[in-house]
Amino acid sequence: MRIDSHQHFWKYDPAIHSWIPDEMSVLRKDFQPQDLQPVLKKNDISGCVLVQAEQSETETVRLLKWAKAHSFIKGVVGWIDLESSDAGSRLKYFSKNSFFKGVRHTVWDEKGEFMTNPDFQRGVGLLAHLGLTFDILVFDYQLAAAVDLVKAFPRQKFVLDHLGKPEINGAPGEDWANNIAQLGECPNVWCKLSGLVTAAPGLQWQAEDVSSYLQVVTHAFGPHRIMFGSDWPVCLSAASFEEVLHLAEEFFKNFSxxxxxxxxxSNAIEFYNLK
Structure with a gap:
């Protein structure tokens, strides 16, 4: 079974989705299950993992409803306020839903220090005993704090989204590569091969540049802890779903x-415990 480990749906709202810049204006509209399903079918993708794009439980509820209504959605990575005093009760509530697989916290306007905040770490510490995962969404300059986070919770399953969001422009930077290597040394951390085509300056990506970053993460995590993710529809601002998939398939064409x-x-199925 082929799985897209990372995609989004949303009902576009200029205030909620203010993170979409002018150069990505193609994303300023609704993207819903009926838009993605035929694309997945055409590309022989059996299912996907739906990931939050808003900091709200309202969205998490909506994503879970979509998952129940559409069999190709195999799991949901939602959001709850991990720093809240009632984080435990909210996690227990959502974990009763079999589609609720984990949590992600977006960090567009935050510094990496939030990952070492005692309240946030208390919330992260609640995930493992409920069988929930955590998607790490950080920029490359926040990766050192991510290393500290995953080492603090060796029994928690983490996955790094978008390779830690490096700017893909020529050869990989030394700091990024070193942090990726440290994350790869932690057996509780996986890495998503997602968000690549939108990481190039001006959205003008080159396959050879992307390949050099894929080489670093593949060496760090090995084929057993990396997973393909399209980052659809965000990817559409720089490439089609087919182009994103081909980029990954071409890189791994000589693998067994x-x-x-x-x-x-199967890595996504194992990590998220998908049915």
């Missing part, structure tokens, strides 16, 4: 069938 099956499906 077993390794490719892991990267394009």
């Amino acid at each position: 069938k077993e390794e490719k099956d892991k990267i394009f499906g």
Whole structure:
């Protein structure tokens, strides 16, 4: 089974989705299940993991409703306020839903120090005993704090989204590569091969540049802890779904069938405990 481990749906709202810049104006509209399903089918993708794009439980509820209504949505990574005093009760409430697989916290306007905040870490500490994962969304300059976070919770399953959001422009930077290597040394951390085409300056990506970053994460995590993610529809501001998929398939074309099956499906199934 081939799985897209990272995609989004939303009902566009200029205030909520103010993070979408003018150069990505193609994203300023609704993206819902009926828009993605035929794309997945055309590309032989059996299912996907739906990831939050808002800091609200309202969105989490909406994502779970979409998952219940559409069989190709295999799991949801939602949001709850992990720093809240009632984080435990909210996590227990949502974990009763079999589609609720984990939590993500967006960090567009925050510094990496939030990951070492005692209240936030208390919330992270509640996830493992409920069987919930945590998606790490950080910029490259926040990766050192992410290393501290994952080491503080060795029994918690983490996955790094978008390779830690480096600017893909020529050769990988030394600091980014060193932090990726440290994350790869932690057996509780996976990495999503997502968000690549939108990481190039001016959204003008080059396959050879992307490949050099894929080499670093593949060496750090191995084929058993990396997973393909399209980052649809965000990717559409720089490339089609087909182009994103081909970019990954081309890079891994000489890997064994077993390794490719892991990267394009079974790793996501294992990490998120998908049915």
